[in-house]
Amino acid sequence: MQKRWVLKPKSNSNKVIHLKSELGVNDIVANLLVSREIETFEQAKYFFRPSLDHLHDPFLMKDMSVAISRIEKAIGNKEKILIYGDYDVDGTTAVSVVYSFFRTFHSRIEFYIPDRYAEGYGISTQGIDYAAENGFSLIIALDCGIKAIDKIGYANTKGIDFIIGDHHLPGETIPNAVAVLDPKRVDCEYPYKELSGCGIGFKIIQAFVLKNNMDLETAYQYLDLVAVSIASDIVPITGENRTLTHFGLKKLNTNPSVGFRALIDLSSNRTRTFTVNDIVFQIGPRINAAGRIEHAKDAVRLLISKSEEEAKNFSSAVDDQNNVRKDFDLTITKEALSIIESSSENQRRKSTVLYKSDWHKGVIGIVASRLTEKYYRPTVILTQTNGHIAGSARSVIGFDLYEALSECSDLLDQFGGHKYAAGLTMREENISLFQQKFEDVVQKTIKPEMLQQEVSIDLEIQFKDIDSKLYRILKQFEPFGPQNEAPVFMSKDVRIIGSAYIVGNNHLKLTAVQDGSPAFECIAFGLAEHFDHIQRQLPFDICYTVEENNWRGKKNLQLNIKAIRY
Incomplete structure (x- = not known):
């Protein structure tokens, strides 16, 4: 093309x-x-001479003082703390950073990653029930939670306090948590708005270190994890993110954590200097594969490993899951391309909507991205899971996918995301109706130049x-x-x-x-x-x-x- x-x-x-x-x-x-x-x-x-002195004061973030005071209280009272995070690279690195830091001086701490298929994205009722049944009185949620109004309300009825550390855009109402850390809050004056979820986790430990007069190196030792989160979550590499990535890459290339060292040894360029691009294509997919194929807690276990032997065992498991993911990816992409190429009607369309009941839910987002790259048009890939139809959607530059899905909301049970990527669910009987309506919306609203890669x-x-x-x-x-x-x-x-x-x-x-x-x-x-x-x-x-x-x-x-x- x-x-x-x-x-x-x-x-x-x-x-x-x-x-x-x-x-x-x-x-x-x-x-x-x-x-x-x-x-x-x-x-x-x-710009040319990044310095760790350029990092902003974490206490400029709204609720940071409240969050640190609540964590100090939990540690002082020997409360059980649960570190909760999303199942993607950003979430698992965020959990790994915060858990690894606090476990060095607080033994009553665990981590929790929701199951992608049984619980779905974000804070789940199952996760809160797990905390209640096991005596956790404080949950620190990372890379999720900013819209979990009902779930935080439910946790409050169970006597569980929440600290939310998120970087997604809030809704009109902020959850009723003890502290809500999110630079995108309209009432937050933190000077840099584009931190990753793991970046928010880093700011928590930076604040704790400063408050307790600890050596800042105890926070900086996790910068390789922060850099991997920034690269993998495709957030802007500007301002504070650029500083964090600069020093995180230095650590990754000179003295990585044992978990990353094990992953690097499995990669194809273990003798070369790693760049952001290498993270995106070699480290990130391996970490992501755990949550796509098995459970993302395997990725956290790797990233918090203390010994080379432990890391090697977990990295092998994660690498095996990545190989399975690649097989699913290859097979499903091939099937999807065949469906398009065998139908002149599919080729003429300005959108792609494909469904097959046995496609693996963990890779349909990757397949949607591959088809968007190949045919360069808005794409939705659907499969069956847990008795309903789930989909992953990707867009092209300039076309608002979220707005297009809003136009089809009468056919959807749920949908969420942003301009270029989204997830959705629907009933099986609505698939063909959605396929036609989505095509009609795209045809009506997309500009011809948007259908050509630039x-x-x-x-x-x-x-x-x-x-x-x-x-x-x-x-x-x-x-x-x-x-x-x-x-x-x-x-x-x-x-x-x-x-x-x-x-x-x-x-x-x-x-x-x-x-x-x-x-x-x-x-x-x-x-x-x-x-x-x-x-x-x-x-x-x-x-x-x-x-x-x-x-x-x-x-x-x-x-x-x-x-x-x-």
């Missing part, structure tokens, strides 16, 4: 000129910084602008992620030198030059369809990122081509 090229608006020229003068950098670097709202020397220093380009540059100095500065823009993506450049009228090659399944390898500039080796993943054109020595345009290729100890700059046009 040909991608739509979108060149970002030019940065304010006065701001670029001012920053060039202040920093002594060239146009390219100054433009990239201004587009990231970095416009002064101080802001650039903050590549967002930072700047047009010349090959002569690319050198090792530029690359060294670009490296300092890391860690890359949402709202701080690796810069994508465009260069026009380039040609190959010598021959291009198709490598692997569908990739291009070539050497390109532009107007007598230095030649650059290039890799173009999934773009072998352009082989015939460029092999004829015809000019073409490319957009790409600048990378360093390290092959058998030999390093050279390489362009990673994202799209080709002519």
